[in-house]
Amino acid sequence: GENVEQHPSTLSVQEGDSAVIKCTYSDSASNYFPWYKQELGKGPQLIIDIRSNVGEKKDQRIAVTLNKTAKHFSLHITETQPEDSAVYFCAASRGNNNDMRFGAGTRLTVKP
Amino acid sequence: NAGVTQTPKFRVLKTGQSMTLLCAQDMNHEYMYWYRQDPGMGLRLIHYSVGEGTTAKGEVPDGYNVSRLKKQNFLLGLESAAPSQTSVYFCASSYPPAELFFGEGSRLTVL
Numbered sequence: 001g002e003n004v005e006q007h008p009s010t011l012s013v014q015e016g017d018s019a020v021i022k023c024t025y026s027d028s029a030s031n032y033f034p035w036y037k038q039e040l041g042k043g044p045q046l047i048i049d050i051r052s053n054v055g056e057k058k059d060q061r062i063a064v065t066l067n068k069t070a071k072h073f074s075l076h077i078t079e080t081q082p083e084d085s086a087v088y089f090c091a092a093s094r095g096n097n098n099d100m101r102f103g104a105g106t107r108l109t110v111k112p
Numbered sequence: 113n114a115g116v117t118q119t120p121k122f123r124v125l126k127t128g129q130s131m132t133l134l135c136a137q138d139m140n141h142e143y144m145y146w147y148r149q150d151p152g153m154g155l156r157l158i159h160y161s162v163g164e165g166t167t168a169k170g171e172v173p174d175g176y177n178v179s180r181l182k183k184q185n186f187l188l189g190l191e192s193a194a195p196s197q198t199s200v201y202f203c204a205s206s207y208p209p210a211e212l213f214f215g216e217g218s219r220l221t222v223l
Binding site for chain 2: 001004006009032034036041042043044045046049089097098100101102103104105
């Protein structure tokens with residue numbers, strides 16, 4: 001089955017700097033790669049996703065890149081703000097949520 | 113605009129006791145899921161349902177049972193709780209199988 005590894009486990013940046021979180025996956029048949037943000041005491045919430053027919057996707061300050069050959073994908077947050085502080089999870093699946101596997105999470109802290 | 117609601121939010125059990133977690137969604141979603149979240153392990157799928165009256169095993173189903181008698185509700189049961197089931201449990205729903213909408217979680221401690 002799919003195995004997703006996520007790095008780093010913790011990341012601290014200054015407000016205004018960029019943050020990058022990286023994930024690798026093992027199943028070459030995976031074609032859907034979402035990123036979820038979990039704020040303290042809340043459930044995870046989808047912030048961006050990418051499918052395997054696309055190499056990059058951007059939504060305002062957030063972007064995701066996918067390298068299918070190397071089987072890795074990354075989340076990029078630019079101009080970080082304190083409200084970006086949260087735990088971020090990557091995931092990979094073949095298109096069905098029942099086979100989706102999540103990374104272990106990255107705790108991002110943005111210092112004002 | 114409730115979305116996905118989980119009850120209870122907190123529960124403490126003794127080893128061997130039973131309990132049921134209730135998940136309710138008001139988005140008319142076909143698919144519902146139960147996950148557990150443990151430190152350093154991300155989210156792991158316990159059981160899921162693709163429609164009323166259906167259930168299926170996920171990645172870590174042992175020690176849990178589920179039922180989906182109504183489309184809007186998905187129940188997670190522990191028949192004989194063990195300390196290894198201490199975790200935060202999240203219910204989610206989706207339609208179609210893409211974006212997951214999560215509840216706020218239920219923290220269970222088994223002593």
